[in-house]
Amino acid sequence: MEKTDLLARRRALLGPNVPIFYDDPVHVVRGEGVWLWDADGRRYLDCYNNVPHVGHCHPRVTEAICRQAGILNTHTRYLHEAILDYAERLTAKFGHDLSQVIMVCTGSEANDIALRMAQAATGKTGIIATDNTYHGNTLAVSQLSARRPPIGGYPPNVRLVPAPDSMAPLGGSLAAQPDAFAANVARAIGELEAAGHGFAGLMLCPIFANEGLPETGAGFLDPTVEVIREAGGLILCDEVQPGFGRVGSHWWGHEWLGFAPDVVTLGKPMGNGHPVGAVVARPDVMAAFREAFGYFNTFGGNPVSCAAALATLDVIEEEGLVENARDVGGYTVSLMRELSHPLIADVRGGGLFFGIELMRDGRPATEDARRIVEGMRERGVLMGRIGRAQHILKLRPPMPFSRENADLAVGTLAEVLAGVPA
Secondary structure (H helix, E strand, O other), X not given: OOHHHHHHHXXXXXXXXXXXXXXXXXXXXXXXXXXXXXXXXXXXXXXXXXXXXXXXOOHHHHHHHHHHHOOOOOOOOOOOOHHHHHHHHHHOOOOOOOOEEXXXXXXXXXXXXXXXXXXXXXXXXXXEEEOOOOOOOOHHHHOOOOOOOOOOXXXXXXXXXXXXXXXXXXXXXXXXXXXXXXXXXHHHHHHHHXXXXXXXXXXXXXXXXXXXXXXXXXOOOHHXXXXXXXXXXXXXXXXXXXXXXXXXXXXXXXXXXXXXXXXXXXXXXXHEOEOOEEEEEOHHHHHHHHHHOOOOOOOOOOHHHHHHHHHHHHHHHHOOHHHHHHHHHHHHHXXXXXXXXXXXXXXXXXXXXXXXXXXXXXXXXXXXXXXXXXXXHHOOEEOEEEOOOOOEEEEOOOOOOOHHHHHHHHHHHHHHHHOOOO
């Protein structure tokens, strides 16, 4: 079927403004490892998707799903061992007494629960996030998103604080940024307390992925953690993007940043594309939530989802994918820093997550970034954009990404950049 016909069917059946990648969308029909194929048989190097965390259609994961689907699939009001086996395997990867789990289907659901956990544990309702973030699609978490403000305005119990930034750091310098970020959080806490909402928690991605992957590092959040602890609030850590070893040096982004969260949320990569998510919390936080809310998720923690998640853990461990992220990530950043073009203002990366910030005449080069992403797609490499102005090139490939793949991706980017006016 022609793309124009597919797009027309989408509009007719799914409604207007359904998000889609690229001006000339890719009609994908097959995936394997780090590769996707379109309906014309063209192969694309996938440098964007963290959903197929261990690679598209990994045989170990697909076999586990098929095997379990042929035996049993039900919900957790019946007893089955798979959810317990997975919870034991998962929590063994955490410290800080993060030892109990709620399994859900999406990161949005997980983040929604995390917000309610903070409110149940503190008895207060005030929530803080950054002013350039995204944590999902439920009513509660969508009200933290800065890109599409809620109809009627932000709720009175929500405060958005300025996000860290590499090119325009808070406080005027990278050295001053940790204290400046903490000061803004303290100010927001004061406003919430004065308004009678009180302060329940701060939700953040530990690598500030949607904020543009700014330069932070170990210790950045220490002043903020001190402020939050003094106020009696919780730290809600969204690990949907950095989790499961993507940062290379650690299994989790909060380990890399060096702080102890009260609640961790997980999503996309957890089941390698199968809809699995989770909330991991301390027992006292979990108990407060369980007492306050009669929560049940029909599909969360079903045996097929648990089989997918267990197989994904097996592959990460047995194929050494965390170590691969560290090795190939470092190699890829070094290649990117050799790129030469006046638009390139900064190159950042950690593990298999990279950002190249583009500026033109001192301003975000949004249109240039869009054209580069489209040019990469035309040459068979898929990537995206992030940042407040969507001017930061985003590369976040599946974890089996190799040095050879990096050579192809960065080499293609060099070709595209060569055709972009200075």
